[in-house]
Amino acid sequence: MPRRVPTAYDGRSSTSSARARTGPRPRRGFGAAAVGAVVAAAVLSGAATAPAAAAPPAPHGPGHGDPALQRALADLVAAPGGPPGAIAVLTRDGVRQVYRAGTAEVGTRRPPRPDDHMRIASVAKAFSGAVALSLVDRQALRLDDTIGGRLPHLPEAWHAVTLRQLLQHTSGLPDFSKSKAFQDIVRADPRHHFDSRRLLDFVADQPLGFPPGSRYAYSNSDNIAVALMAEQATGRSYESLLRQLVYRPLDLTETSLPQGYRLPRPFLHGYFTAPGEAPEDVSEAVSASGAWASGGIVSTPADLSRFIGGYAGPELLSPMTRRAQQDFLPGGASEPAGPGANAAGLGLFRYTTRCGTVLGHTGNTPGYTQFAAATRDGRRTVTVSVTTQATTNPALLARLRATEERFVCALLDDRGPGPWGHTP
Secondary structure: OOOOEOOOOOOOOOOOOOOOEEOOOOEEEEEEOOEEEEEEEEEEEEEEOOOOOOOOOOOOOOOOOHHHHHHHHHHHHHHOOOOEEEEEEEEEEOOOEEEEOOOOOOOOOOOOOOOEEEEEEHHHHHHHHHHHHHHHHHHOOOOOHHHHHHHHOOOHHOOOOOOHHHHHOOOOOOOHHHHHHHHHHHHOOOOOOOOOOHHHHHOOOOOOOOOOOOOOOHHHHHHHHHHHOOOOOOOOOOOHHHHHHHHHOOOOOOOOOOOOOOOEEEEEOOOOOOOOOOOEEOOOOOOOOOOOOOOEEOHHOOOHHHHHHHHHHHOOOHHHHHHHHHHOOOOOOOOOOOOOOOEEOOOEEEEEEEOOEEEEEEEEEOOHHHHHHOOOOOEEEEEEEEOHHHHHHHHHHHHHHEEEEEEHHHHHHHOOOOOOOOOO
16 A cells, blocks of 8 residues: 655755765655645655664763653654654753664664764754844844845735744745645655745745734745845855854854755664554655755754754844844744744744743654754753654654653753763
8 A cells, every 4th residue: 555654845855965875765666745734745655664673772971861861762762653763962061961762774773873964854944044143143134124125026915024024934925835736746756856946936826825924824935035035135045154154153064955865974764654564764755955945954963952052042143133033922833843832933932841941943854853942041952853753643743742841851950860971
């Protein structure tokens, strides 16, 4: 029977660098795509990959960490339809604890590691926020700049939408990833190379979903428009702006925005999982070009920790711009929702948990679900990365959110989750 694999089209990426390689191609033939709330879906059919041989779970470095947190991560991997691998990184004042469970690749005993590459999915939207807000600091952009003023070639019906509304998902822009024409292309060829700067053409004939600023609606189109505004304001490519404004200041040496479907090695293999079925490798199933600034970035747990500390904290932006960034709209949830009560800022979400508040972003894409957050001072960070798209399994997603909250509570507890003893 053909299997339908819902795939959030917000985090597909690969690399064209010399470090790239062609990973294992999925053994199932690609068939159809289906519409979800914010997802495109691909059907995979054929032989399944062998089940994982789980690596013994252990925190990074002997004798460190909280056994209860380790058990929570191991239980997530062991859950029905759970990810073959999971890794969580807690950092406090430059001292790091790493928890991991399962395996980085089905059929091996290699554990997930902080320097493994992975698709960060919609956490890439925080990177586009970092670029745009850095340009606001440099007075190259203003938050009240409009699509009409910066991108007049886009539909006139969209012209009143501001950069601020794009970053906060209150623009009303129709989501290109829901377009039938877009999904038909993915259905026919999941590795199709899109012109990333023309993705909005798929919805150019559609009006806004609501008056700009009147309500919240998460849309993958928003961050495509943000990147195009950044390019128009500077005359430089979005990729070069990422390098100048984000990667270099935060020392992100293993982060990139590629166009193809390959991943650099070493990488965490991502899987489609379902209760009672063998995991299926979808790491390199879909081209990153159809996600671009909305979700195409590849990073590592170590780089992602550094990024979220710098972006949520004071390192990257001025105090005035940070105040705008952290003007939160209650009820605006990331995709998937993060732990606790969610509220939407500018390229950043607030997660109010039972133990306190952190700022960050989530993401999901075929084979991966991501959570990255930090305290307001940027001195404490937490990332949780799992190697399946948990949004396809409501019970697993609920368990994942509860696990994320446990790690947030450990991060915010001044007693700490056991001894802190590994410096990155």
